Amino acid sequence: MQLEQTDVVVVGGGVAGVSTAFALRERGFDVVLLEQRFLAFGASGRSLGAIWTQGLRTDDDVQDLRATNDLYRRLVADHGLKTDFSRVGGVVFAEDDAEMTELRALVDAQQAIGLDVRLLSTEEARAESAFVPDTAVGGALSAEDGRLDIASFVRSLGALCMQLGVRVYEHTPVLRVLRHGDEATGVLTTRGEVHASAVVWAAGPWTQQLVPDGVELPLEVVRVGMLQTQPTGAISTRLARSASALLEGRSQRLRFEETYVQNAEGRIVIGSTFDRAESLNPHLTADAASHLIGSLQRRHPELGTLGVTGLWAGLVGITMDAAPIVDRVGGLYVSTGHVNGALTAPLAGQRIAQLIAGETTVGDLARFAADRPSLKTMAPAS
Numbered sequence: 001m002q003l004e005q006t007d008v009v010v011v012g013g014g015v016a017g018v019s020t021a022f023a024l025r026e027r028g029f030d031v032v033l034l035e036q037r038f039l040a041f042g043a044s045g046r047s048l049g050a051i052w053t054q055g056l057r058t059d060d061d062v063q064d065l066r067a068t069n070d071l072y073r074r075l076v077a078d079h080g081l082k083t084d085f086s087r088v089g090g091v092v093f094a095e096d097d098a099e100m101t102e103l104r105a106l107v108d109a110q111q112a113i114g115l116d117v118r119l120l121s122t123e124e125a126r127a128e129s130a131f132v133p134d135t136a137v138g139g140a141l142s143a144e145d146g147r148l149d150i151a152s153f154v155r156s157l158g159a160l161c162m163q164l165g166v167r168v169y170e171h172t173p174v175l176r177v178l179r180h181g182d183e184a185t186g187v188l189t190t191r192g193e194v195h196a197s198a199v200v201w202a203a204g205p206w207t208q209q210l211v212p213d214g215v216e217l218p219l220e221v222v223r224v225g226m227l228q229t230q231p232t233g234a235i236s237t238r239l240a241r242s243a244s245a246l247l248e249g250r251s252q253r254l255r256f257e258e259t260y261v262q263n264a265e266g267r268i269v270i271g272s273t274f275d276r277a278e279s280l281n282p283h284l285t286a287d288a289a290s291h292l293i294g295s296l297q298r299r300h301p302e303l304g305t306l307g308v309t310g311l312w313a314g315l316v317g318i319t320m321d322a323a324p325i326v327d328r329v330g331g332l333y334v335s336t337g338h339v340n341g342a343l344t345a346p347l348a349g350q351r352i353a354q355l356i357a358g359e360t361t362v363g364d365l366a367r368f369a370a371d372r373p374s375l376k377t378m379a380p381a382s
């Protein structure tokens with residue numbers, strides 16, 4: 001049975017899929033978006049909401065950051081999208097000499113590519129954010145770090161897509177891709193077939209499940225955990241994170257990138273644990289929960305009486321070099337591997353739409369290619 005006929009079918013109702021559907025509709029394509037559960041069911045509904053810039057290393061990365069910020073502003077100015085996007089700035093704090101050395105090198109490298117980042121003394125770091133602990137020996141201010149509630153962004157952009165004519169089907173899992181030779185010609189869902197000239201695969205960690213036989217997507221699934229408290233009085237508008245993650249080995253079974261954000265509702269959000277999922281089980285492990293609770297107790301015992309309103313995890317597909325895959329693979333357009341989705345997914349949506357519209361080529365997107373050299377030679381990163 002045929003459910004739909006369209007120009008482009010997008011699979012996945014997270015930030016990657018919804019951003020792609022919007023960018024396609026902006027260009028006049030007829031678009032159907034399919035989501036197995038509901039918009040923001042996956043990682044996009046479980047995020048800390050931070051836009052970290054410490055991973056940016058090249059001029060291209062900086063241009064992408066600025067383009068992403070412009071995109072968020074344009075969505076608000078031109079379409080009245082409601083988001084809490086704001087460039088609040090973030091403090092990375094060091095607690096020993098090794099971390100301070102790492103921070104100095106990071107600041108030098110990031111200043112060289114034009115990012116607004118500078119070193120801070122201990123006093124300055126603590127003045128910038130009350131989340132910086134007494135044990136800090138210095139820090140760095142990344143003025144271009146920002147905040148975005150990804151879940152509400154996805155829901156608002158999804159509503160905008162529907163207003164603009166995108167047909168969104170929730171509770172509609174895709175079972176397989178329909179193919180004619182090497183080309184994807186649509187998908188089979190639990191409600192029937194959707195025929196399309198192009199298929200976009202934006203299914204986050206589920207991406208591996210439906211790629212055609214013989215197609216390799218070098219993704220590892222990690223489980224990312226966080227803790228959230230009830231709202232409290234203003235503590236800090238800035239994000240804060242420990243520099244220890246800059247030094248930690250990537251191969252540990254459980255890593256803790258200790259980060260603090262106070263969101264627009266006043267909730268304190270502590271992240272993030274990273275552990276290898278080895279399955280699509282999204283439940284936070286007891287070990288990860290203990291890191292998150294222990295961080296709050298150790299760093300801020302005065303907040304220990306606050307109610308914990310959430311302690312959860314979500315699954316993220318991550319590549320070896322931590323950059324996403326935005327490519328045409330096995331007859332499909334793929335947008336996946338977004339571990340910092342607020343930073344990478346909206347622009348990836350624009351890029352996929354540009355590819356489909358013939359405004360750019362796969363060659364222009366070589367640094368996001370599924371077969372780029374850095375995905376074959378490096379140890380897993382985040």
Ligand SMILES: Cc1cc2nc3c(=O)[nH]c(=O)nc-3n(C[C@H](O)[C@H](O)[C@H](O)COP(=O)(O)OP(=O)(O)OC[C@H]3O[C@@H](n4cnc5c(N)ncnc54)[C@H](O)[C@@H]3O)c2cc1C
Pocket residue numbers: 011012013014015016017034035036037038039040041042043044045046047048049050051052150172173174175202203204205206207210224225226271272312313314315316335336337338339340341342343345
């Ligand atoms: C706890 C946690 C904290 C995080 N913190 C941050 C942060 O501070 N900053 C940041 O930038 N990023 C953060 N992230 C990562 C961020 O959430 C992801 O980068 C982003 O949400 C990925 O978006 P996506 O659309 O690629 O994937 P997802 O949001 O996972 O969306 C994929 C969608 O595809 C759907 N799908 C899958 N298979 C099918 C199918 N067969 N048929 C139909 N639909 C299907 C799924 O249901 C899902 O809704 C965090 C993630 C977690 C879990």
